[in-house]
Amino acid sequence: MGDLLGVAVLGAGHMGADHIRRLDQAVSGARVVAVADPETERAEEAVAGIEGVVVHREALAVLDAPGVEAVLIASPGPAHEEALLAAFARGLPVLCEKPMVPDPAGALRVVEAEARLGRRLAQIGFMRRYDAEYRRLKSLLDAGALGRPLMLHCTHRNVSSPPYFTSDRLVDSSVSHEIDAARWLLGQELTAVTVIRPAPSSAAPEGLWDPQFVVFETEQGALVDVEVFVNCGFGYQVRCEAVGETGSARIGEEHGVAVTAAGGSRLEVPQDYLVRFADAYDREVQAWVDATRRGEVTGPSVWDGYAASAVAEAGVRSLHGAGRVTVDLAERPALYAEPGS
Amino acid sequence: MGDLLGVAVLGAGHMGADHIRRLDQAVSGARVVAVADPETERAEEAVAGIEGVVVHREALAVLDAPGVEAVLIASPGPAHEEALLAAFARGLPVLCEKPMVPDPAGALRVVEAEARLGRRLAQIGFMRRYDAEYRRLKSLLDAGALGRPLMLHCTHRNVSSPPYFTSDRLVDSSVSHEIDAARWLLGQELTAVTVIRPAPSSAAPEGLWDPQFVVFETEQGALVDVEVFVNCGFGYQVRCEAVGETGSARIGEEHGVAVTAAGGSRLEVPQDYLVRFADAYDREVQAWVDATRRGEVTGPSVWDGYAASAVAEAGVRSLHGAGRVTVDLAERPALYAEPGS
Amino acid sequence: MGDLLGVAVLGAGHMGADHIRRLDQAVSGARVVAVADPETERAEEAVAGIEGVVVHREALAVLDAPGVEAVLIASPGPAHEEALLAAFARGLPVLCEKPMVPDPAGALRVVEAEARLGRRLAQIGFMRRYDAEYRRLKSLLDAGALGRPLMLHCTHRNVSSPPYFTSDRLVDSSVSHEIDAARWLLGQELTAVTVIRPAPSSAAPEGLWDPQFVVFETEQGALVDVEVFVNCGFGYQVRCEAVGETGSARIGEEHGVAVTAAGGSRLEVPQDYLVRFADAYDREVQAWVDATRRGEVTGPSVWDGYAASAVAEAGVRSLHGAGRVTVDLAERPALYAEPGS
Amino acid sequence: MGDLLGVAVLGAGHMGADHIRRLDQAVSGARVVAVADPETERAEEAVAGIEGVVVHREALAVLDAPGVEAVLIASPGPAHEEALLAAFARGLPVLCEKPMVPDPAGALRVVEAEARLGRRLAQIGFMRRYDAEYRRLKSLLDAGALGRPLMLHCTHRNVSSPPYFTSDRLVDSSVSHEIDAARWLLGQELTAVTVIRPAPSSAAPEGLWDPQFVVFETEQGALVDVEVFVNCGFGYQVRCEAVGETGSARIGEEHGVAVTAAGGSRLEVPQDYLVRFADAYDREVQAWVDATRRGEVTGPSVWDGYAASAVAEAGVRSLHGAGRVTVDLAERPALYAEPGS
The missing domain is CATH 3.30.360.10 (Dihydrodipicolinate Reductase; domain 2)
Structure with a gap:
């Protein structure tokens, strides 16, 4: 399909590290180009062996790193709203882990922000x-x-x-x-x-x-x-x-x-x-990469x-x-x- | 174990006819000696081929028939209270199909009547x-x-x-x-x-x-x-x-x-x-016959x-x-x- | 269906004792009237609580006991041929445990003996x-x-x-x-x-x-x-x-x-x-009792x-x-x- | 892990086309760079949408195409021996579909050829x-x-x-x-x-x-x-x-x-x-790509x-x-x- 999709991953905890491994080793068509985590040590650990990855403690700095074409948000729930709005502001396609935004009011602000753009950018991580x-x-x-x-x-x-x-x-x-x-x-x-x-x-x-x-x-x-x-x-x-x-x-x-x-x-x-739904996670991320490379947004929406x-x-x-x-x-x-x- | 237990069956509808067949052909140690049903024709039909069975339209007449040592009540629910009290009055052991007595007030009267006897006579037909x-x-x-x-x-x-x-x-x-x-x-x-x-x-x-x-x-x-x-x-x-x-x-x-x-x-x-619980019905009635012949009352009680x-x-x-x-x-x-x- | 079928049981070992219990407690329409076993003590033990059973160490003596209308053979395999031929000589219906006769020559003699009678008397205990x-x-x-x-x-x-x-x-x-x-x-x-x-x-x-x-x-x-x-x-x-x-x-x-x-x-x-096929044994013996009382012989034959x-x-x-x-x-x-x- | 492994695929039939799709869309770390099939039309069809793939009717021509670092053999069985020996001659790692070589004499020649090299190059496609x-x-x-x-x-x-x-x-x-x-x-x-x-x-x-x-x-x-x-x-x-x-x-x-x-x-x-073993095929090819990129050969051998x-x-x-x-x-x-x- 051509060049690999450059992905920034926000969060390098349990879930984020698993997604980094997935993008590197299990999914076709993408590569990890930047990772943000306040604990940069665990971010460095998660990308060990992958060449050319920018690591930073600030999510926003990472969104602007060179080669970033899409964002995978795996940081803690309370950080999601800001990250989503920042991705929207840059026009970046997003895969955001659940809960999208824990409180309904914040979640509704994300809906309204994307609705104002007039096109979908985000897929929410309901992997089932x-x-x-x-x-x-x-x-x-x-x-x-x-x-x-x-x-x-x-x-x-x-x-x-x-x-x-x-x-x-x-x-x-x-x-x-x-x-x-x-x-x-x-x-x-x-x-x-x-x-x-x-x-x-x-x-x-x-x-x-x-x-x-x-x-x-x-x-x-x-x-x-x-x-x-x-x-x-x-x-x-x-x-x-x-x-x-x-x-x-x-x-x-x-x-x-x-x-x-x-x-x-x-x-x-x-x-x-992670055992029961291992394949579902792989398919979810592969579907997101594939759709993004086609210029489409599919899957669960911010309304969901x-x-x-x-x-x-x-x-x-x-x-x-x-x-x-x-x-x-x-x-x-x-x-x-x-x-x- | 000695002589066969003489059983009167009240009701010869779907359930009653099935119990008559069960007592005759599947259960050891009992025989049907009397059957009551307002429609005596279907009672006669249910006992065809069994020797020496008294058939009558009145339940009470049947309780007093010769050879009756125990009662199986399979008549419609509203008739149960009177039948149970009549059996209690005669000191006859009973197996009563569910619902024992549909309304709680009537059911409580049965509880009180048996409690006054000071000993259990009735087993209720919760076959599960x-x-x-x-x-x-x-x-x-x-x-x-x-x-x-x-x-x-x-x-x-x-x-x-x-x-x-x-x-x-x-x-x-x-x-x-x-x-x-x-x-x-x-x-x-x-x-x-x-x-x-x-x-x-x-x-x-x-x-x-x-x-x-x-x-x-x-x-x-x-x-x-x-x-x-x-x-x-x-x-x-x-x-x-x-x-x-x-x-x-x-x-x-x-x-x-x-x-x-x-x-x-x-x-x-x-x-x-009747397919799913065929064995349960057989075991229930066999257990009742066995206990009755031993002079005991077991199984679900009128309190249940x-x-x-x-x-x-x-x-x-x-x-x-x-x-x-x-x-x-x-x-x-x-x-x-x-x-x- | 009328009177109970009088059964003589040959053999009061593991299988024989189980069949005696079955005829007494689980099967309808039969009663044990005689039991033979060289160890009369275990035969007595097997019929404890059943009234009026003749116990003898000799199988043939038991076949001639009063009230014997049918025979259940549960003695060891080598004793089966003689027992079957003795039952045939008396015109008694038989349920014979497997193996009918262990050696094919002896088994064929049983086939020929029954064939000479011109009618089936024996059912073989293939309970599956x-x-x-x-x-x-x-x-x-x-x-x-x-x-x-x-x-x-x-x-x-x-x-x-x-x-x-x-x-x-x-x-x-x-x-x-x-x-x-x-x-x-x-x-x-x-x-x-x-x-x-x-x-x-x-x-x-x-x-x-x-x-x-x-x-x-x-x-x-x-x-x-x-x-x-x-x-x-x-x-x-x-x-x-x-x-x-x-x-x-x-x-x-x-x-x-x-x-x-x-x-x-x-x-x-x-x-x-005995757990896996408990119901099959019950049905087998019940089917044999029922057929015998109808004057029929069904189920696996001596040819089988x-x-x-x-x-x-x-x-x-x-x-x-x-x-x-x-x-x-x-x-x-x-x-x-x-x-x- | 670095650059993508360049794979030549021999055979673009049912199995070969499926492997081409797999390498392109499901497996991480590899890309298809050349495909050989006598029917070049179906080879062209199989690579439609993938950029920069050399297509040729001759297997050997394809092995020498630029960027080829490994070979996946999915041609008919009788063509395998020649293809394997040609890959060995070039020092190319191979994944060869089963049967490796249908006749045992030819299969043994492949064993001997690889044994002479003193190191394994081939993995055989027993995907179970x-x-x-x-x-x-x-x-x-x-x-x-x-x-x-x-x-x-x-x-x-x-x-x-x-x-x-x-x-x-x-x-x-x-x-x-x-x-x-x-x-x-x-x-x-x-x-x-x-x-x-x-x-x-x-x-x-x-x-x-x-x-x-x-x-x-x-x-x-x-x-x-x-x-x-x-x-x-x-x-x-x-x-x-x-x-x-x-x-x-x-x-x-x-x-x-x-x-x-x-x-x-x-x-x-x-x-x-292809339904029952879809995941097994994916894992097999992924394992082969991963091992090859690490410079190793694992999985079923030519001896198998x-x-x-x-x-x-x-x-x-x-x-x-x-x-x-x-x-x-x-x-x-x-x-x-x-x-x-």
Whole structure:
């Protein structure tokens, strides 16, 4: 296809370092030309062995480095709004990790900024849309193979939560994946949310409400329920069953190698999302590189990022005792298609 | 073990006729000696080929027929209270189909009547407690293999509902199985219920709210959610996943013969509860006959029947817009153990 | 159906005691009236709690006991020929455990004796024909759902072998089940056998050739291969995949409760054939009692017993270095239908 | 990692065109600089949109084109020997599709030529070694999780065979994958082969012996059996069960999205090897590009290619009536490790 796309990566933490490796070794058509991280040491470490990469502690300095043609934002969520607006100002295509902008007001400012440009520049990192099983489920739903969708039953389990995790994070970080996946699979906005929670697991850190059970309603009357349990102890499980008027379909079931020994037959469960969704991340970034080189912007939009933030914020209010909370979205600019299209 | 137990069967409809066949051909140690049904013709038909059976249109006449040592009640729910009280008056052991007594007040009168006797005479027909998979799940929970239980995710689907079915019946008839199973599996009473429902399936008859989604809370803070969908069109599916602090376990997954042909691998789904739970019905009735011949009463009690009615009645109120409804149970007489024991 | 069928049971060992319990507690329409075992003590133990049972050390004495209307033979294989001929002489219906008669010559004498009677009296205990999964597979094959059958791939694994087991027993005892199942599923005689064996497992007792791999050919050119591994250590597994011209179907896959904990999802594997085939044994004996009370004889015939012995004997010769060995069956008397019908 | 590796691709047919697309769009670190095909039109078509590619009808001309640093051979098998020797003469690293060289004598000449160089230049395209499930199975075996391996049960099914397919091709083309996989998984050479075949399926073209059943023996006494059925009609299925002294493990089971509708639960079966092994091909070529850029040669060697040809040739002789045929391999040059290492 010609020359390699020059990419600036903002953030060289866990996720950023993984994306740098991905762009260098797994994805075709791009090369990392600049990396920003306040801790420049870890940025240097992440680019060891890659030639000619500018490393700087300031994100904005890196956006203006020579050869930068596109930006991948993997810095912490609170830094995203400024980075996105800076990329827009320079006309640079962006792939921005989720959450796009954690608070709905900031997220809406990003929507309005891009809408003013009159063209899309940003793709948001909801990587499940690139997972083979999710795509198959979406195509089944779109083809009407299950009839009109009535319910989605979702499970989101992690082995354990990081030390800084709070009860709110189960909704606005963990469940935000299900929020986007549900909007995309159903092609509908979520209009209300009710969080119910059992007595916390004794495996959860003191004070963390884990697990939680979240029920969403959609604009056409479907239900989406999510078990989120981030200290389940036994594996990383992301499952979804879609129930339609004429059939149901399930993804995320255990598979792989069935080992039978000592009285049981065993299927492995992945322990980590970077294992479960490794291919989805590769496809996501490859799709972004390919589209960018063609001069196009595809994938989840900043509207999707905003809607996820708004729904999550309503969920957090429900978690804190508000019962059923309705979601009030701003008006969708014409630039953005309906969810799922 | 000696002579055969003489059983009177009240009701010779779908369920009653099946029990008559079961007592005659599948169960050891009992024989049908009398059958009551207002339509004596179908009673005669049900006992064709069995020798020496008294058939009468009146239930009470049949209870007093010679050789009657125990009663199996399979008549319509509204007739159960009178039949149970009559059996109690005669000191006859009873196996009573569910719902024991549809309205909680009547159910409580049965509890009080048996409690006054000071000994149990009745076993209630919650046959899932005799299903091999449910029993395995119960033994896993009781052994602590999953840690303290946090959630039960349940699915209850039928191909189609009978013509007389109403929206309330999804809760007080279909879900009553899950109500009892949850109480038994968890060993806890259900204390609150919230019914949320999606826009009805177009496959449901006009006016029927189908599917529904029901969330129960328990006295120790576990959650139980149930998808009930009685016009799903594709099969009879009863599934349950128990999620504990250290593991999860699922029952009711499709199994049987995997047939691979023409691009897919296919597992059959049973179409009917008499297929799915055929063995459970056999074991239930066999267990009742065996216990009765030993002079014992085991299995689900009238308290379990009452609790199911009371929870179901709260669920129906929630369905009609009452939001989250708490369940108020009468005080449990000392005769009855805690749920699940 | 009237009075209970009086059954004499020959043999009160592991299998015999299980059948006595089954006739007493699980099967409808029969009662045990006499039991023979050289060790009368274990016979007495097996009938404890059952009233009015004659116990004797001599099988023939028991056949003539009062009330004996049918015979269940569960004594060791070498005693079967005499017992079968004695039952035939008395016109008594028989259910005879497998192997019917271990050596083909003796088995053929039983065939000839029954053929001279001109009517069937004996059913042979190939209980897999009564297993729900095998029956489903048979019905798929008979309905043509897989097209003409080309191959059966079979697995037969035990946790460990009893101390007296020899290398020949893997073929003539363990694999005899697959021999009968293949003849029945395919409706064809087996015409040749080749045994190939890997280096024995170190888990096998010194000198035991375990596992073995056995390939049968049928009269219409299908192949049947069997892995037999009786010291596999991890469970009792009986699997069969039928491959036809248009599809394949598998039975015997692990199912039951899927437990997910600590990094894996686990399905239990039964450890014992009395667990795996508990229902099949119940159905087999019930079917025999029911047919006998109707005055009929159904199920596997003495011809099936003879054919299994003849094929197994050829297999043993192949195991001892004879390469591919063809099977020479006697001519089938008109009394016996083709295999599988 | 620096500059992109310049690759010449020989052959622009089905497989070659797929590799060209892969190098251009899916693999990182390489670019296609030259393509040879006698039909230059289809070569031009395969490189449409890629800049600066030399296209020529002669393979040798292309090897000498500017910028060629490595060669991917995807031409028909009979052309491989000359191409490999030409690459060796130029010191070019090679990835050669299987079969490396169809006849064992020619394959041995390639082994000897590379051995004379004293260093490896070629990787052979047994892509299953790069499939995630196969790798997991290999790691289980190497870790001793199943104990010493005793048997491999393999299935290799295609929907239909191409028009030019012959009975020999089932062994020397289709089964050659299992030959290499078995050698690699077990770390042992195959020493004997017996082909048994059922009456052909009526779905197979006239004269084609399909299916076949192939049994291999290994140098340490393990057994490998393979069902190969290339006109099964229902899907592309590659399965392998490894049975060891303490456990068994299976790969290739159907997975993906389980759809339940109309009486059954269905898993899709892929129809094509390019679907089933898409990721394995990507990983194979990526691994080759990465190793080549590091100046290394890894993966299956020309000795593996030769051994596969020699075993396949013995299998073809067995198919034509030779019964059990032993495999005589040449002496392995010191350059090549044992199988599987």
